Amino acid sequence: MNGNQHLFIPGPTNVPEPVRQAMNLPMEDMRAPDFGDFVTGLLSDLKRAYRMEGGRVFVFPSSGTGAWESAIQNTLRPGDKVLMSRFGQFSLLWVDMAERLGLDVEVIDVDWGKGVPVAEYAARLEADKGHEIKAVFATQNETATGVTSDIAGLRAALDAAGHPALLFVDGVSSIASIEFEMEKWGVDLAVSGSQKGFMLPAGLGILGVSDKALAANKALAGDGMARCYFSFEDMIKLNDTGYFPYTPATQLLRGLRVSLDMLLGAGMETVWARHRRLAEGVRAAVAAWEGCELVAQGPGWQSDTVSAIYVPDGVDAREVISGAYYKYQTSLGTGLNKLAGRAFRIGHLGSLNPVMLCGAISAAEMALVDAGAQITPGAGVAAAQAHYRDTTPSTLAASARAA
Numbered sequence: 001m002n003g004n005q006h007l008f009i010p011g012p013t014n015v016p017e018p019v020r021q022a023m024n025l026p027m028e029d030m031r032a033p034d035f036g037d038f039v040t041g042l043l044s045d046l047k048r049a050y051r052m053e054g055g056r057v058f059v060f061p062s063s064g065t066g067a068w069e070s071a072i073q074n075t076l077r078p079g080d081k082v083l084m085s086r087f088g089q090f091s092l093l094w095v096d097m098a099e100r101l102g103l104d105v106e107v108i109d110v111d112w113g114k115g116v117p118v119a120e121y122a123a124r125l126e127a128d129k130g131h132e133i134k135a136v137f138a139t140q141n142e143t144a145t146g147v148t149s150d151i152a153g154l155r156a157a158l159d160a161a162g163h164p165a166l167l168f169v170d171g172v173s174s175i176a177s178i179e180f181e182m183e184k185w186g187v188d189l190a191v192s193g194s195q196k197g198f199m200l201p202a203g204l205g206i207l208g209v210s211d212k213a214l215a216a217n218k219a220l221a222g223d224g225m226a227r228c229y230f231s232f233e234d235m236i237k238l239n240d241t242g243y244f245p246y247t248p249a250t251q252l253l254r255g256l257r258v259s260l261d262m263l264l265g266a267g268m269e270t271v272w273a274r275h276r277r278l279a280e281g282v283r284a285a286v287a288a289w290e291g292c293e294l295v296a297q298g299p300g301w302q303s304d305t306v307s308a309i310y311v312p313d314g315v316d317a318r319e320v321i322s323g324a325y326y327k328y329q330t331s332l333g334t335g336l337n338k339l340a341g342r343a344f345r346i347g348h349l350g351s352l353n354p355v356m357l358c359g360a361i362s363a364a365e366m367a368l369v370d371a372g373a374q375i376t377p378g379a380g381v382a383a384a385q386a387h388y389r390d391t392t393p394s395t396l397a398a399s400a401r402a403a
């Protein structure tokens, strides 16, 4: 194999070289007298990336799924009623976890290709005069279908109903990539992981917790669900001085330091705009591929971190993915669950730029043609190029001057 194997799955994402270098260091003492100061700074900068001033952020040595589990175990009781929606593999798995942890789950099933049904949530919250619903759950970015949902709208629905339910958000493939506002949107528990927008290997489950959620945890007063490894109480005791109740993943934390410096140094708004531009180039390519279509049903649902793409009738998406991998050294995302064979995905989050994405589009295009798709070779790449050329900072500045 020559050159690089190219990675365009929606996580793990490419790790920037400065982050990788920062993790290449000798093992260190996680109880060293100066380690606490390092961690305290890290936790407060994570709050800046989450856009919160109050509350806390916990970092577990787990993947994002551990942070899901922690959020539920530490704020709810077995049998509590919660409102969830299911429209892709990850929202489906979250429902499954909530049921297995003993919650009474009211599920709204939605077509795969759409997202959180805010009006339906609003109606159910409005009808719940006795406030039986203790929490509402929303997957902000469904990675399986490339669908983004309106979390600000969901907060507005809760407020309009005067409903006190906690708001849980799965931000695994949105936080640190696309707009996310923990405090402004009144999110109470927000889950992410290290291997997506934070541009690190998998291994950190990151959980933002509002003051209201911390109060809900306190109100359990040792009661509620059994919890140990993911206990807020144990974490809080040690985190206050910058330490952990068990061995932290020190190298990942060193990498996270550099990744946060990159994200916050650029500014979160710039990070979000960069992802929008990258995504629009991919969407332009998909529009140019005859017979292909985004799984997301319309512009309002399209994700800026991942595009799930239906292949033309008669083409097997598995063949496209394996062709890209074996013939063109390019990893594309698979179609998950009922999308297997029907769709492939291009992850466009993390440390990427337009030329890298033109490579992804080119590999997908070659693999599509090889698998029998009747598309014009080069059409997708040309469409993406046109978009990226029209949106370079200097092109934008020139058209602003001309206007």
Ligand SMILES: Cc1ncc(COP(=O)(O)O)c(C=O)c1O
Binding pocket: 011, 063, 064, 065, 066, 090, 139, 141, 142, 143, 144, 170, 171, 172, 173, 193, 202
């Ligand atoms: C939206 C979403 N939620 C949850 C998860 C699960 O996270 P992890 O694999 O880090 O446990 C993923 C993983 O891809 C995801 O994309």
